Amino acid sequence: MPVSENSTGLKVWQIRDRNQTLKRWFGYLLAVAAFMWCWKQISDVTTWYFVWDAPRIAADIGSRAMPPRWDYMGELWVPIWDTLNIATLGTLLALIMAVPVAFLAASNTTPSKTFVRPVALFIIVSTRSINSLIWALLLVSIIGPGVAAGLVAIAIRSIGFCAKLLYEAIEEIDVKQVEAITATGASRWQVMVYGIIPQILPSFAGITVFRWDINIRESTVLGLVGAGGIGLQLSSSLNVLAWPQVTLILLVILVAVVLGEWVSAKVRGAII
Amino acid sequence: MSTAVLTDVTLDQRLGTAWKKPNFIKNPILRWALFIGAIVYLILAFNSIDVNWSRVSEGLIRGWNFVVAFANPDFFSRGTDIREGLIESVIMTVTSTVVGIAISIPIGLGAARNIAPLPVYIVCRGIVALSRALNEIIVAILMVAIFGFGPLAGFITLSFATIGFLAKLLAEEIEDMNKVQAEAVKATGSSWMQWINYGVQPQVMPRLVGLSIYRLDINFRESAVLGLVGAGGIGATLNTAFDRYEFDTAAAILLMIIGTVMVLEYLSGVIRKKVQ
Numbered sequence: 149m150p151v152s153e154n155s156t157g158l159k160v161w162q163i164r165d166r167n168q169t170l171k172r173w174f175g176y177l178l179a180v181a182a183f184m185w186c187w188k189q190i191s192d193v194t195t196w197y198f199v200w201d202a203p204r205i206a207a208d209i210g211s212r213a214m215p216p217r218w219d220y221m222g223e224l225w226v227p228i229w230d231t232l233n234i235a236t237l238g239t240l241l242a243l244i245m246a247v248p249v250a251f252l253a254a255s256n257t258t259p260s261k262t263f264v265r266p267v268a269l270f271i272i273v274s275t276r277s278i279n280s281l282i283w284a285l286l287l288v289s290i291i292g293p294g295v296a297a298g299l300v301a302i303a304i305r306s307i308g309f310c311a312k313l314l315y316e317a318i319e320e321i322d323v324k325q326v327e328a329i330t331a332t333g334a335s336r337w338q339v340m341v342y343g344i345i346p347q348i349l350p351s352f353a354g355i356t357v358f359r360w361d362i363n364i365r366e367s368t369v370l371g372l373v374g375a376g377g378i379g380l381q382l383s384s385s386l387n388v389l390a391w392p393q394v395t396l397i398l399l400v401i402l403v404a405v406v407l408g409e410w411v412s413a414k415v416r417g418a419i420i
Numbered sequence: 421m422s423t424a425v426l427t428d429v430t431l432d433q434r435l436g437t438a439w440k441k442p443n444f445i446k447n448p449i450l451r452w453a454l455f456i457g458a459i460v461y462l463i464l465a466f467n468s469i470d471v472n473w474s475r476v477s478e479g480l481i482r483g484w485n486f487v488v489a490f491a492n493p494d495f496f497s498r499g500t501d502i503r504e505g506l507i508e509s510v511i512m513t514v515t516s517t518v519v520g521i522a523i524s525i526p527i528g529l530g531a532a533r534n535i536a537p538l539p540v541y542i543v544c545r546g547i548v549a550l551s552r553a554l555n556e557i558i559v560a561i562l563m564v565a566i567f568g569f570g571p572l573a574g575f576i577t578l579s580f581a582t583i584g585f586l587a588k589l590l591a592e593e594i595e596d597m598n599k600v601q602a603e604a605v606k607a608t609g610s611s612w613m614q615w616i617n618y619g620v621q622p623q624v625m626p627r628l629v630g631l632s633i634y635r636l637d638i639n640f641r642e643s644a645v646l647g648l649v650g651a652g653g654i655g656a657t658l659n660t661a662f663d664r665y666e667f668d669t670a671a672a673i674l675l676m677i678i679g680t681v682m683v684l685e686y687l688s689g690v691i692r693k694k695v696q
Contacts, residue, residue: 182514183514186511189507190512190570190575193570193652199567199572202567236461237465279644282655282658282674285648285662289479291479292475295468405555
């Protein structure tokens with residue numbers, strides 16, 4: 149037991165001995181040094197005059213942004229509809245692609261652990277690690293600006309997310325039910341339909357609405373790179389410095405996000 | 421005579437009706453209403469998307485070029501740009517995660533109903549809700565407008581986004597904690613700080629570490645796009661590469677992002693296993 153002596157020679161209990169304490173302090177020192185170095189890099193390329201000036205600029209923008217230009221709302225209904233479509237259809241498209249990937253990636257349903265599973269896992273990691281905005285950037289340069297590019301971008305980005313959660317759900321199913329169905333002489337597909345799918349259906353529905361909620365958030369900004377939705381209006385309003393319009397669009401986005409979260413929470417509450 | 425009775429009808433009657441899979445939604449009216457509503461929505465939605473097919477077929481060649489570029493990415497012709505962008509992304513990630521965690525711990529404590537008094541709870545929950553509702557990109561646009569171009573805007577954006585994520589999950593963890601341990605510490609006559617330090621912190625620490633590392637991973641991914649709006653990081657280089665149709669450079673950047681995320685994910689798995 150690590151102990152130290154205080155000035156009167158009394159032994160005092162300590163949680164760590166001297167070497168451990170030194171190691172920990174050295175670790176902390178390294179971490180703080182690394183942080184300070186990183187901060188210095190940021191500080192070096194920052195124009196501090198702008199930063200000290202920031203409160204005035206913020207107040208200036210704020211005064212120009214209020215009140216929101218309410219009559220601009222008439223031009224926003226179509227972009228809002230487009231945004232909703234990008235999120236919903238994108239989620240649907242993603243699910244169509246994610247379900248097979250999930251079944252190929254789950255270790256208890258994959259046809260081959262050495263060949264198919266790594267490929268499926270790579271699809272999951274690579275689609276997940278690239279932000280939907282980057283996918284949108286890529287797709288805009290391939291299929292042209294518009295709603296379609298945003299839709300496909302959202303779909304691709306969501307594959308990894310949905311497939312990952314779904315294959316974890318598949319791996320956690322109760323084996324006994326599957327065995328019971330197999331024991332009746334069911335074929336591979338019948339085992340799938342009656343043994344596995346009923347078990348993962350609730351988590352499948354939960355994942356769907358969860359991802360839909362996230363996609364609503366993400367589809368609001370896709371327009372910044374030209375991929376349709378309300379972001380297009382946002383970016384054009386920003387480009388002409390029409391701050392009252394920007395305020396209104398931000399309010400609309402805020403309402404859409406809160407509504408999306410509310411719907412998703414309700415649906416998940418009803419399912420699970 | 422008995423053979424005449426055993427027609428198909430009577431056999432079916434004797435066996436009873438066959439088993440059918442129960443429906444997912446029990447109420448038939450609701451089921452059909454949802455079904456028809458979904459179909460109508462899909463038709464409307466599909467009709468509102470106009471795809472310029474000639475543009476698509478033109479673009480497919482470019483898409484194929486991108487796939488080819490992925491097979492032989494070009495790390496070198498814009499090597500310095502890529503390196504500087506990536507380092508800047510990492511720097512933004514590290515600093516914003518550290519600062520974000522430091523700010524979100526007190527806010528997380530304040531947003532837990534079993535620890536904080538009601539006024540503090542409402543303020544902290546408000547901050548969390550605001551941070552979660554605003555997309556990173558939108559915050560980044562505002563920050564660039566206010567603080568000027570560069571990684572500082574990205575750093576502030578990511579720190580702000582970290583608060584919403586970490587404080588919310590930390591608060592939920594604290595609300596789910598075991599009350600008995602916390603009460604035992606309180607019964608020894610500890611001060612508030614001691615109570616938090618010995619009664620609450622040990623219970624939520626493993627989860628906090630896990631979440632922090634997960635957030636580090638998310639922040640890196642997000643830092644890759646902040647450059648699109650001028651908030652520093654690799655995104656600016658990536659955007660330029662796409663605009664100039666330099667798909668091999670873009671592919672190199674994307675591969676490096678994927679690689680870094682994979683490494684981070686692996687590390688976070690190792691660390692989380694160690695902590696829990």
